[in-house]
Amino acid sequence: MKKSLLAMALMGAFSGAAFAQSNVVIYGTLDAGIHKTSNSANTAIQEGGRDNSKLGFRGQEDLGNGLKALFHLEIRYEVDTGNIERSTRPLFQGQSRVGLQGGFGTVRLGRALTSLQETTTQFEPWSGMPNVAGFQTDLMVAGYRAAVSGSGSDPLGAAGNSGNRFANALWYNSPVFNGFQLNLNLGSKENNGLATAIVGRGTTVAPQYPAGSRAQAYPYSVSATYSAPGTMPQYAVYAGSERNSTEVKWHSVGAYYRPIPALKLMGSYGRQDMSHIRAINDTMKSWVLGANYNVGVGLVRFGYGQRDTDGEVKTKEISVGYEHNISPRTYLYLDLSQKKVPTSTAPASSNMNQNHYALGIHHNF
Incomplete structure (x- = not known):
């Protein structure tokens, strides 16, 4: 009996020590509102937010000698229905990675934003939020995410997957040395469920x-x-390049500057090379200029950008947004945007306006 009690006490001591060395954080976002976009599938007033609603778990364990084990899981969901985001996406749509961190940097395995996609969010006026008024999902990436079949980071992925992530992949982030950092990301050839029967020049x-x-x-x-x-x-400045599984390439550079602490100015340029999947009109270029300005308890977001695709008229977008903080974790927002997009009918040189309006509430926990 005494031996059993001693064994239980030792197990409790060791498990307590392991728990003390671990650090797990539960976090999330709830974003809900109403929005309308003219001349699009969302012409009627609809429910929805400007940002992803998410539930995340991240943590680390101290392994000793400066080495740590890391993990990160993130679920995306629709706040108005409680369903998984778009119903067809993976449970851990945001990311699911595990890895090690030490003096050599950070190595992780799993699924997440690609290294370049993750970098660019710091240089976009809406901080990479995937809303209509923002620029990250379309113009900033030169249409690489969604504009052309076969483009995007994961064109051979299952239907519903987001186009700016790698699955079955390896990430490496170097230590920061005198302000410099290198971020590398390699995906596998493993197919994740091809969404379309044909991608590229085939028949x-x-x-x-x-x-x-x-x-x-x-x-x-x-x-x-x-x-x-x-x-x-x-x-800060960045430069990067990405090649997806259909050998489409995207190159991007950008910078931001704060002349005063309250004002952040930013700009980026991107170029997409589709020569592997297109016989003609295989280049798409874009640029975006933006600004964030903190005024009192509010934040003003502004951006203007263009995308120029070979053989098409230019896509142009101008957006303005305002966030009013009502607590350190909660703000109300208003987004207004006008986008000129090529029409799907003749003449090919014409375009149409899409006016976007959004009003909502955003809460972090």
Whole structure:
């Protein structure tokens, strides 16, 4: 009996020590509102937010000698219905990664934003939020995420997957050295459930990427950043390149500058090379200029950008947003945007306006 009690006490002591060395954080976002976009599928007033609603778990365990084990899981859901985001997406749509961190940097395995996609969110006026008024999901990435079949980070992924993530992938982030950091990301050739029967120059008889096919080349994503010293750097720059599983390439550079602490100015340029899947009109270029300005308890967001695709009229967008903080974790927001997009009917040189309005509430926990 005494031996059993001693064994239980020792097990409790060891489990308590392990627990003390671990750090797990539960966090999330709830974003709900109403929005309307003219000349689109959302012409009627609809429910929905400007940001993803999410529930996340992240943590680390101290392994000793400066080495840590890391994990990160993030669920996306629709706040108005409680359903998984878009119903068809993975449970851990946001990310699911595990890895190690030490003096060598950070190595992780799983599914998440690609290295370049993750970097660019710091240089976009809406901080990478996937809303209509923002620029990250379309213009800033030169249409790489959604504009063309076969583009995006994961074109061979299952239907409903987001187009700016790698699954079955490896990430490496170097230590920050004098403000510089290198971020590398390599995907596997493993198919994640091909969404369309044909991607590329193929035909129904001889598709270039038939349903269920594997990638012909390893997808990769790389970015390099430099930030000025300080917790709120006065300026930062980045450059990067990515190739997806259909060998479409996207290159991007950008910078931001704070002339005063309350004002952040930013700009980016991107170029997409679709020569592997298109015989003509295989280049898409874009640029975005933006600003964030803190005024009292509010934040003003502004941006203007253009996307120029070979053989099409330019896409142009101008957006303004305002956030009113009612607590450290909660704010109300208003977004207004006008986007000129090419029409799907003749003449090919014409475009139409899409006016977007959104009003909502955003809460972090």
